[in-house]
Amino acid sequence: MSRSQKLNQPKPKKHSTGGPGVSKQTFTALCSLAVLILVLAAWEWIPVWLETPAYIWPVFSSVVEEGIRMWNTGNLLEHFGITALEVVIGFFLGALLGLFVGVVLGLSPTTESVLSPYILALQIAPKVAFAPLFVMWMGYTIYPKILVGILIVFFPIMINVLSAIRTVDPDMVNLVRTLNATRLQIFRLVEFPSSLPALFSGLRIGSTLAVIGVTVGELVGGNQGLGFLLVDSEGQGNTAGVFVAIIGLTIIGIVAYAGVVWAERRCLHYIPKITTTTA
Incomplete structure (x- = not known):
């Protein structure tokens, strides 16, 4: 290659940062903090x-x-610990159920044709309608809350896994065959690894x-948990207490989401970042 051709070649683009000596991650974190x-x-x-009256919109210091x-x-x-425990258990069991049903339906189109109308009906039915029924069955314990959590987590994970199993590259399957x-080896070596990105997308949701x-x-x-605390504060006209419960629920959700992102990066580190979902 001649010297003129080398000079005419486009230079590789550098990643922009927030300033000299500041990494992109640090700049992003500072912007988020601001x-x-x-x-x-x-x-x-x-x-x-x-x-604005405090009972309508309390200032942050009051909260x-x-x-x-x-x-x-x-x-x-x-109350925070009880809600966090219910979220973890409901999420874990709902994820396992969604993964299992998604794999079964993905591997068996006949089973999907038989069960999909009932699964769809279960998803369409409002989850709020099941909560009183679960309370009547199991009383004021943690189990009704966990069951509602399982129901609401199950469907997005099941759909993502089902779609991923159905879209596995047939050439890879034939190669292993x-x-x-x-x-079992085909599932373990090809189908399940191929479904992991979609599985983690469902886990994020x-x-x-x-x-x-x-x-x-x-x-x-x-009678326990942040949801109960929210209702109790609302009944007392304690708007600041309602905000405290909302912030607590938000923290639990952020920690759960961050845990899924951490696990995804550990499990899917071999996939280029451009093909993975954004954090």
């Missing part, structure tokens, strides 16, 4: 400027004070839906 500070500042000052009070006297940590692989399902169960028939 947005958070702006939101909290607006929460603190806008109700004062608008002269923090109420959170500290509930932590010291209202068993906030206990030429090596005299058994049906399910991690947030699990919080919604558990909260619905606690709102309908709970």
Whole structure:
């Protein structure tokens, strides 16, 4: 290659950063922190400027004070732990059920044709309608909340896994078959690994839906948990307490989602980042 051709070649693009000596990840984190500070500042000052009553829109400092009070006297940590436990159990069992049913339906089109109308009907039925029924069956325990969480987590994971199993490259399957692989080996070596990206996409969705399902169960028939704390604060006209419960539920959802992202990066580290879902 001549010197002129080398000079005319386009130079590789460099990743932009927030400034000299600042990595892209650090710049992104600083921007996110700045947005958070702006939101909290607006929460603190806008109700004062608008002269909004505290029972309608309490300032952020009042919510923090109420959170500290509930932590010291209202068993906030206990309610937080109960809801977190229900979310984890409901998410885990719902994910396992969705994975199992998705694999079974993906491998057997006949089974899918038989069961899909009933699975669709179960998904269409409002989950709120099941919560009172579960409470009547199992009382004011954690089990109705876990069941609602399982129901709401199950469908997105099942659909993602089913679609992934159906779209496995047939050439890869035929290649493994030429090596005299058994049906179980084909699933273990080709079909299941191919479904992992879709599975984790469903897990991301399910991690947030699990919080919604558990909260619905606690709102309908709970005597413990952040959902119960939310209803109790609403009954007392304690708007700051309602915000405390909402923030607690948000924290649980963020931690659950972050856990799925961490597991996805550990399991799918071999896939180029451009082909994976964004964090």
